[in-house]
Amino acid sequence: MTFQFRLDPTPEQEQLMNRTLELCRKLYNRAKEQRETAYKQEGKTITYAMQQKELPAFKKEFPEYKNVHSQVLQDGLQRLDDAYQRFFRGEAGYPRYKSADRYISFTYPQPGAVEKTFAKPGYVYLSKIGVVKMKAHRPFDPANVTQINVKRYVDSWMVNISVKVSDAEAAQTAESAVGIDVGLNTFAALSDETKVDNPRYLRKAEKRLKRKQQLLSRKQPASRNRKKAKLKVAKAHRKVARQRKDFLHKQSYRIVRDHDLIAVEELKVRNMVRNRRLAKSISDAGWRRFITYLCYKAKRQGKRFAQVPAHGTSQTCLCGAPVPKTLSIRIHECESCGLIQDRDIVSAKVILQRALDIPA
């Protein structure tokens, strides 16, 4: 698992970090150019191993690269190779040159000894950068750190510390993470087996609004009564919208406060637009707003927010087996592993499972 902490570098350290990014980016682009030239001119394929072997000679030619840890440089070349491999497998487009705003992190793939890297509490030692202040708001086991990644954001620096954890620890982490499934039957189902329902006052208000809207459509066009009814509907509409927003703020606030990772599925916008039923369209708008609130609240509090592909989240079991069910079937029953549970709760758990598979 990965812990993300805020870094508080000194101005000098920040300068070194920015320089590291810039040098890594240039190396990446040079290495890409080298691959292309070799292929175009000689039909030769340059591999990661070949480029890595050339690093010492490269450093001699460009001494400024001596200021970057060799592991970090190797990782830069590895990224390029990964990009090419993804392209060869048909998973991604052809690798592009990186601009400064697209090369925003560097990685120490094998951090040094614990005694050195985490010798000073509240600090992390980054080779060639220095001992950088780090706000480690959660404990982690420094002996099991497998990778350190430094990332530049618009107004801050973060460090992602990957730690090898036991299954027991992983399970504990999953508790502070939550998957959320939004649906028509309940407003949202959570992977911790709780549900969030639309409050009764809101359901009532929405029903009243619907009735008023129907009445309005039956009134004579251009009549005085119609004008009056129209005003009433507009007022009711505004009131319901306000109440709904308030409800969404409260729910999203609570969920973000209680969890470190919040996972939702990507909403299929196209399907939603197609559905013209009023009840449905109201909930669609609500879900989208809910997800927007969750996202920005999570970011503001330094929590992780993940959106996973929605494909099959309601038709798959946690064990991976397909469990097809129509909308009317409310209980998930897996023949493969025997799991029997509310379908929305299972979906929420599947969403969380998918999010935990995504590297931070």
Ligand SMILES: [Zn+2]
């Ligand atoms: Zn199963």
